[in-house]
Amino acid sequence: xxxxxxxxxxxxxxxxxxxxxxxxxxxxxxxxxxxxxxxxxxxxxxxxxxxxxxxxxxxxxxxxxxxxxxxxxxxxxxxxxxxxxxxxxxxxxxxxxxxxxxxxxxxxxxxxxxxxxxxxxxxxxxxxxxxxxxxxxxxxxxxxxxxxxxxxxxxxxxxxxxxxxxxxxxxxxxxxxxxxxxxxxxxxxxxxxxxxxxxxxxxxxxxxxxxxxxxxxxxxxxxxxxxxxxxxxxxxxxxxxxxxxxxxxxxxxxxxxxxxxxxxxxxxxxxxxxxxxxxxxxxxxxxxxxxxxxxxxxxxxxxxxxxxxxxxxxxxxxxxxxxxxxxxxxxxxxxxxxxxxxxxxxxxxxxxxxxxxxxxxxxxxxxxxxxxxxxxxxxxxxxxxxxxxxxxxxxxxxxxxxxxxxxxxxxxxxxxxxxxxxxxxxxxxxxxxxxxxxxxxxxxxxxxxxxxxxxxxxxx
Numbered sequence: 001x002x003x004x005x006x007x008x009x010x011x012x013x014x015x016x017x018x019x020x021x022x023x024x025x026x027x028x029x030x031x032x033x034x035x036x037x038x039x040x041x042x043x044x045x046x047x048x049x050x051x052x053x054x055x056x057x058x059x060x061x062x063x064x065x066x067x068x069x070x071x072x073x074x075x076x077x078x079x080x081x082x083x084x085x086x087x088x089x090x091x092x093x094x095x096x097x098x099x100x101x102x103x104x105x106x107x108x109x110x111x112x113x114x115x116x117x118x119x120x121x122x123x124x125x126x127x128x129x130x131x132x133x134x135x136x137x138x139x140x141x142x143x144x145x146x147x148x149x150x151x152x153x154x155x156x157x158x159x160x161x162x163x164x165x166x167x168x169x170x171x172x173x174x175x176x177x178x179x180x181x182x183x184x185x186x187x188x189x190x191x192x193x194x195x196x197x198x199x200x201x202x203x204x205x206x207x208x209x210x211x212x213x214x215x216x217x218x219x220x221x222x223x224x225x226x227x228x229x230x231x232x233x234x235x236x237x238x239x240x241x242x243x244x245x246x247x248x249x250x251x252x253x254x255x256x257x258x259x260x261x262x263x264x265x266x267x268x269x270x271x272x273x274x275x276x277x278x279x280x281x282x283x284x285x286x287x288x289x290x291x292x293x294x295x296x297x298x299x300x301x302x303x304x305x306x307x308x309x310x311x312x313x314x315x316x317x318x319x320x321x322x323x324x325x326x327x328x329x330x331x332x333x334x335x336x337x338x339x340x341x342x343x344x345x346x347x348x349x350x351x352x353x354x355x356x357x358x359x360x361x362x363x364x365x366x367x368x369x370x371x372x373x374x375x376x377x378x379x380x381x382x383x384x385x386x387x388x389x390x391x392x393x394x395x396x397x398x399x400x401x402x403x404x405x406x407x408x409x410x411x412x413x414x415x416x417x418x419x420x421x422x423x424x425x426x427x428x429x430x431x432x433x434x435x436x437x438x439x440x441x442x443x444x445x446x447x448x449x450x451x452x453x454x455x456x457x458x459x460x
Contacts, residue, residue, distance in 0.1 A: 027200035029279035035144035058266030081161035098149035105130035149295035152204025188260035189270040239287035244278030
């Protein structure tokens with residue numbers, strides 16, 4: 001199997017697993033605030049999943065075996081249950097210190113139970129959409145103060161719409177699965193199932209100064225349409241605050257899991273799972289956050305402050321851009337200063353052998369009437385050599401001479417010995433002259449008294 005085929009199968013498996021796994025979100029808020037209007041739309045989505053586990057089978061498994069059902073519905077303000085929910089949410093908003101109110105509300109709900117071999121899952125989803133009013137605190141020619149303390153839309157009350165209780169999961173299980181409910185009554189599992197679904201406390205508890213802030217100074221036409229406004233919005237700033245991402249400011253966002261065991265004929269487990277809350281608030285104008293009497297507010301102005309260039313396209317503020325460039329320039333200057341000082345500290349004195357103690361020596365002789373000019377530098381004396389000569393040379397010089405009769409030597413003149421010079425080469429430029437330091441090549445029996453020959457003889 002080729003590597004490309006294996007990679008394709010792996011990617012496909014990841015996609016299948018990712019799409020088959022249900023995503024469990026807790027509360028998701030979307031709101032668009034228009035400070036120039038008396039009302040603005042909002043939407044809140046509440047989701048939760050309950051897992052009833054029976055790994056070893058038992059009576060609870062028998063009670064739920066093969067069961068699957070779905071309950072869906074929708075209602076508006078004409079339904080008494082929707083009116084009760086709106087009143088309950090407004091009461092909670094007032095308790096949080098906000099002056100904003102909900103004036104219109106629509107509710108959609110969807111509950112689904114499916115029993116499997118080792119567990120049963122129950123998915124709960126409630127979506128509310130409505131109109132927010134009375135959120136403008138004060139307004140003048142410079143700015144508008146907008147109330148943001150209403151965003152924790154929660155209630156602990158029982159909300160019954162068309163005979164279906166939509167807020168407390170335990171009541172839904174009690175009405176739809178009475179045999180399974182009997183296992184949970186009076187146990188810790190009952191406390192887990194009693195936690196209300198319509199809850200957005202974390203959205204209110206997370207300070208908006210920790211939310212991500214972006215704005216678009218161009219006033220895109222498509223954004224104007226989402227606000228239900230005409231093209232006159234073009235040119236205005238649109239501010240946006242978002243939360244739900246794990247970060248150093250917001251902290252680590254984790255699933256909220258509540259679990260309890262039930263001991264009956266077998267050991268059963270009940271888990272309630274909710275992911276971290278998410279929220280997106282947008283407003284027409286540039287929003288600066290503040291706190292008034294313990295309630296978070298936003299001061300909305302038609303345009304952004306001069307020099308402020310943070311936009312939703314990802315640009316940095318102008319001050320940060322120039323600040324980073326200045327820091328880079330300072331770092332470069334510091335590097336060059338350090339390098340210059342380091343070079344000045346390097347010693348310029350020459351080390352090694354004094355050139356005055358060196359002499360040039362020819363290392364090649366003529367061949368067939370041709371003379372090369374190759375040579376080498378040698379010391380005038382052997383003082384340095386005597387200090388550093390090899391111990392093996394010393395041993396060799398102290399060993400007795402071989403038992404052989406040396407050939408008889410006869411006195412010779414300077415011309416005969418020639419001290420290694422090519423006296424008979426026929427070239428007048430290289431006549432034998434021991435004082436010619438650049439053209440004298442001494443042999444082992446040279447009797448020349450010049451320093452060059454002495455040095456050469458001592459090394460032969």
